[in-house]
Amino acid sequence: MTWDAVLPVVAIPAARSGGRALIGEARFHQIYTQLAPALRGYLARIGGDTTSAEDLLQETFLRLLQAEVGHLADAQLRSYLYRTATNLVRDRWRAAQRDPVVATAAESSTGPATGDLDIPRLFAKLTLRERSLLWLAYVEECDHREIAERLGFSPLSVRVSLFRARKRFAAILAKGGFHR
């Protein structure tokens, strides 16, 4: 069965001027298999809400598929995905600020506690920017340049912000009783 048999026949431009094009199916599946697991973890933790991480992951990839980014290399696509994901989390957080019901739901779904301390809840006390920086630096082990590319900051700004985020999280952990 072809797409034209299933959906209304509307011409979709496969390629646009300047060599820009949409991502093809084979490349999408390759990118999805390669990047989705890490991006899902990133969204679940920096968003502080494991239940909406799937929706955000889906929306991130849907935006990738609608954008004319087929000409970009894999590393650039990775940065594109992380920037989109971070923006979506930020938008969702702003929406939650306006709607107390959403905010309460997000707070109550930060996931199960790890060990005897609830690290996800302590982590959620950081700002979105701090969470993003720490996740990329310590879990995905990105260097300053990579973090800057993925978040759209300057490398110098990453260095300073990461230092502050680390210091703040250490203080929150110490206050919460994490001394391992």
Added chain:
Amino acid sequence: MSEEIVRRAMQELSQTPLAPLPDGNRIWWLAEIRRRQEAARRVSQTMTRVRIITSVAALLAGSGLAIWLGNDLPGLTFLTTAGLLCATAAAVRVVMAKE
């Protein structure tokens, strides 16, 4: 010291189990539907513009014709011309309301 504490906390955080990944094929399908909806929306927008432009052109042409004929035919008066204009304007309004 803080570096080590943060590193350990982040390691523990990353080991928290998460739900399985959504199906990639489903996302591809959804994207394909969105693309087609977007393409259909663009086509519809273009058609609306063309309808408006043709209606306005018809309005102008009708007015011009009425004025031109009004000089030669005694039956065409100012009121007839105004009526023609109103009818065309109403047709434009109906086309826009349908969209």
